[in-house]
Amino acid sequence: MRRALVLLLLSLGTAACRPREPAPAPPSQPAAPDSAAAQRARGLTALDAGEYHVARAAFAASLAAAPDNLATRALLDAATQALLASQSAAAEAFARVRPTVLPAPPARATVVREAPVSARPTTLKLVQVHVDAGPRPDDATWLRDHAAELLELEVPNPMRGEPGNLPPGVAPLWGTHVLVQAISRPPHTILSYGPDYRGGRFVAVLGRGDRRLGFLDLTAFERPATWAEVADGVLLVTLGDDDAAYVAALEPTTGALLWRSEPGVASAANFIVHGAHLLTARDGALFVLDRRTGATLATHPILGSPQYLLVRGRRLAVRTDAADHEFELR
Numbered sequence: 502m503r504r505a506l507v508l509l510l511l512s513l514g515t516a517a518c519r520p521r522e523p524a525p526a527p528p529s530q531p532a533a534p535d536s537a538a539a540q541r542a543r544g545l546t547a548l549d550a551g552e553y554h555v556a557r558a559a560f561a562a563s564l565a566a567a568p569d570n571l572a573t574r575a576l577l578d579a580a581t582q583a584l585l586a587s588q589s590a591a592a593e594a595f596a597r598v599r600p601t602v603l604p605a606p607p608a609r610a611t612v613v614r615e616a617p618v619s620a621r622p623t624t625l626k627l628v629q630v631h632v633d634a635g636p637r638p639d640d641a642t643w644l645r646d647h648a649a650e651l652l653e654l655e656v657p658n659p660m661r662g663e664p665g666n667l668p669p670g671v672a673p674l675w676g677t678h679v680l681v682q683a684i685s686r687p688p689h690t691i692l693s694y695g696p697d698y699r700g701g702r703f704v705a706v707l708g709r710g711d712r713r714l715g716f717l718d719l720t721a722f723e724r725p726a727t728w729a730e731v732a733d734g735v736l737l738v739t740l741g742d743d744d745a746a747y748v749a750a751l752e753p754t755t756g757a758l759l760w761r762s763e764p765g766v767a768s769a770a771n772f773i774v775h776g777a778h779l780l781t782a783r784d785g786a787l788f789v790l791d792r793r794t795g796a797t798l799a800t801h802p803i804l805g806s807p808q809y810l811l812v813r814g815r816r817l818a819v820r821t822d823a824a825d826h827e828f829e830l831r
Contacts, residue, residue: 537566541573544580553584554666587669588657595672600703600718603756606749610763615793616735616750620776625789626831627801627817634804634824643809643820650811651771654683654690670711675703682727689714689731700725706736706753715753722749728771732792735759737779739767744783748772748795762795769807773817775830780817782807787819787828801828 535543544559560577567573638646657665657673657680665683667673671692673680678694681701688709693701704726706714715736719726724741731737736753739746746767750759766781766788773780778798779790784806789799805823812818812830819826 537563553580553669556580584664588673592672592674596676600716601756602718605721612760612794616759617733618777618792622777625778627828630829631827652685691729693726717756732774760795773810
């Protein structure tokens with residue numbers, strides 16, 4: 502508990518005498534229905550263990566349940582300061598890391614060699630069971646309701662002093678490049694850095710304990726990386742966010758290209774890894790790709806331009822700017 506007590510003493514001088522609005526829980530870590538005391542105890546344990554992002558979420562949840570508790574407010578400030586300091590140290594160390602520069606990819610679909618896939622090859626059939634083109638929740642509400650399923654971490658904003666909810670050792674900057682996106686797919690975390698928040702050109706792949714497995718420079722691809730996941734040891738990356746966007750399969754440590762898909766299959770904000778298949782979408786169409794080669798196995802019509810894809814059990818939900826679709830996966 503020594504670390505927690507030191508941090509608390511450092512922050513009490515400003516937190517106790519400066520009235521503020523209660524800090525909300527980070528959006529991707531909603532408040533749990535535990536008591537304020539239980540959340541605070543959880544936060545103290547995390548703070549003492551150096552898990553500052555977990556501590557912040559717990560203290561914020563405790564403060565939401567008991568907004569007048571000055572001690573909890575001070576603990577939240579302490580956890581925030583500690584998280585910002587740890588991220589600053591991580592950014593300083595990461596700035597010295599040089600990425601592996603990748604050559605430009607082929608212009609069309611190419612298979613250099615098949616990607617390893619542990620799932621048994623099967624035929625996947627998608628059957629549309631529902632489409633709702635009527636009034637729907639707005640995008641902000643929908644994203645808030647599905648944040649836990651997308652597993653996209655809250656990116657820090659150092660200029661505003663907002664630490665997000667990254668683990669302490671993850672750098673919010675690489676030199677002058679900002680962290681555009683952080684995708685959590687345990688045991689991997691994929692970080693995308695770019696000159697601004699419009700898209701990343703540099704992709705870092707972290708393993709267990711935030712150990713860096715690879716850091717790739719995709720500048721020669723001439724398209725920002727907009728979504729990425731690791732499956733069976735292969736880094737799958739969407740390049741671009743328009744109707745010419747495609748998916749590439751890379752070795753995460755060396756960046757060696759295994760395959761790239763045809764253009765025009767992946768303009769949604771994310772894709773879905775489902776067994777031996779990859780589910781992607783672009784304006785007016787949903788695709789089933791072969792994870793071994795990137796080949797298109799099936800195409801299904803959808804209404805509008807796709808935004809997000811989610812799988813729950815045997816159901817695939819596809820949200821577009823025009824309708825919410827639901828498919829059964831057979």
